[in-house]
Amino acid sequence: MxxxxxxxxxxxxxxxxxxxxxxxxxxxxANLIETVDLALEAHELVKISVLKNCDDNIKEMALDLAGATNSEVVQLIGKTIVLFRRSKKKVIDV
Structure with a gap:
């Protein structure tokens, strides 16, 4: 936390x-979740944009994505989600 x-x-x-x-x-x-998981391992902090043609609820999507990738939602503004998860390399010192 x-x-x-x-x-x-x-x-x-x-x-x-x-x-x-x-x-x-x-x-x-499944492919998107795997891609986000790999990006979190490489970068720790990942910004995701939700396109206009996506009809899903963005807040629920962010929470589902955070749960599936074992990460935390740092920010949710408009159609942008920012996720964070510490990786083994410790790229960002928090």
């Missing part, structure tokens, strides 16, 4: 990130 200060720090880092994963009309699938 991240504290408020840790989330604030991670949000400040996420401002400069580009969304490396996009969720489209297919929504959450």
């Amino acid at each position: 991240l504290s408020g200060k840790q989330k604030r720090y991670l949000r400040s880092l996420a401002v400069n990130l580009n969304a490396i994963i996009q969720i489209g009309k297919e929504g959450l699938g």
Whole structure:
């Protein structure tokens, strides 16, 4: 569980990130979850954009994705999700 200060720090880092994963009309699938899992292991902090043609509830999708990848939702603004999970390499010092 991240504290408020840790989330604030991670949000400040996420401002400069580009969304490396996009969720489209297919929504959450096994391939997408695997891709997010690999991205979290490599980067620890991942920004995901949800495209306009996705009809799923973004808040529920973010929580489902965090649960499936054992990560935490750092930020949810509009159609952008930011997830964090510590990796073995410890890229970000929180």
